[in-house]
Amino acid sequence: MSQTASTLSEASPSNRLALAALVLGGAAIGGSPIFVRLSEVGPMATAFWRVALALIPIFIVSLLKKNAGPRPQSLADHGMLVLPGVMLALDLAAWHLSLTMTSVANATLLANLAPVFVTLIAVLFFRARTSGVFLLGLLLALAGVVILKGGPAGLGNGDLSGDGAAMVAAFFYACYILAIGRLRSRFDTIRIMLWSTASAAVCIFPIAFFFEGQMLPATVYGWSILFGLAFISHAGGQVAITYALAYLPPAFSSLTLLLQPVVAAVLAWALLDEAIGTMQALGAAVVLAGIMVARMARSAA
Numbered sequence: 001m002s003q004t005a006s007t008l009s010e011a012s013p014s015n016r017l018a019l020a021a022l023v024l025g026g027a028a029i030g031g032s033p034i035f036v037r038l039s040e041v042g043p044m045a046t047a048f049w050r051v052a053l054a055l056i057p058i059f060i061v062s063l064l065k066k067n068a069g070p071r072p073q074s075l076a077d078h079g080m081l082v083l084p085g086v087m088l089a090l091d092l093a094a095w096h097l098s099l100t101m102t103s104v105a106n107a108t109l110l111a112n113l114a115p116v117f118v119t120l121i122a123v124l125f126f127r128a129r130t131s132g133v134f135l136l137g138l139l140l141a142l143a144g145v146v147i148l149k150g151g152p153a154g155l156g157n158g159d160l161s162g163d164g165a166a167m168v169a170a171f172f173y174a175c176y177i178l179a180i181g182r183l184r185s186r187f188d189t190i191r192i193m194l195w196s197t198a199s200a201a202v203c204i205f206p207i208a209f210f211f212e213g214q215m216l217p218a219t220v221y222g223w224s225i226l227f228g229l230a231f232i233s234h235a236g237g238q239v240a241i242t243y244a245l246a247y248l249p250p251a252f253s254s255l256t257l258l259l260q261p262v263v264a265a266v267l268a269w270a271l272l273d274e275a276i277g278t279m280q281a282l283g284a285a286v287v288l289a290g291i292m293v294a295r296m297a298r299s300a301a
Contacts, residue, residue, distance in 0.1 A: 119138065180250075
């Protein structure tokens with residue numbers, strides 16, 4: 001049995017809690033496209049407020065928490081804590097940009113290729129081992145996302161440059177997940193989230209300011225959308241995912257996050273009156289089946 005699998009089996013209560021946190025985190029982030037769509041400001045400004053406002057609850061929790069774990073000791077430590085924020089900023093900028101350049105279906109589907117990049121990077125650069133059953137689960141989940149978005153025929157209404165931006169977003173989100181996974185072996189969840197969120201806000205602000213100009217929503221409703229995106233999708237979702245990555249492999253964690261388009265479809269049906277047809281329901285079922293297959297592979301490792 002590998003060291004990772006042994007560690008997981010020895011910490012099964014924490015492992016189960018981490019899995020629950022991962023699913024809840026994926027569900028919270030799954031609502032982010034709805035918030036972005038309802039926002040009164042542009043996609044880049046929305047991305048900035050997503051991380052900037054999320055600093056409020058994260059900072060308050062960091063002040064209240066008595067044991068925040070080890071502090072960064074060197075310039076390399078500080079650089080590693082900043083790195084996930086830079087990757088997240090690039091991911092959000094590329095994905096929000098893709099939403100304005102290609103179809104929503106293409107942008108959402110291609111941005112959810114992150115598990116493929118996570119698996120490839122982990123295998124090629126970190127010598128991680130993966131099983132055929134896990135790869136089967138990955139393929140099933142990805143097929144489910146394609147079905148959820150209307151099948152291959154529904155992906156033709158896109159722009160190549162916008163599709164490319166969505167794939168760039170998937171790559172940077174994979175780098176974000178892997179960077180967080182490496183940091184969780186040394187630093188506390190809140191410390192990582194405070195550093196990464198602050199650095200993401202610093203990186204996104206000049207992009208939003210120079211490319212869009214209008215940074216402030218015009219109404220209380222507009223601010224409520226931004227606060228919901230920041231508090232629920234980022235402060236809630238990303239903190240839960242960061243916690244889970246201390247106990248679960250990044251490849252499996254990124255695969256479970258394919259729940260996001262399923263949650264987005266359900267919320268669009270509930271809040272925006274977008275119908276869920278037979279294809280969408282079938283796609284959601286296939287995604288869940290793929291995740292269950294991958295979980296069986298991880299449990300059997």
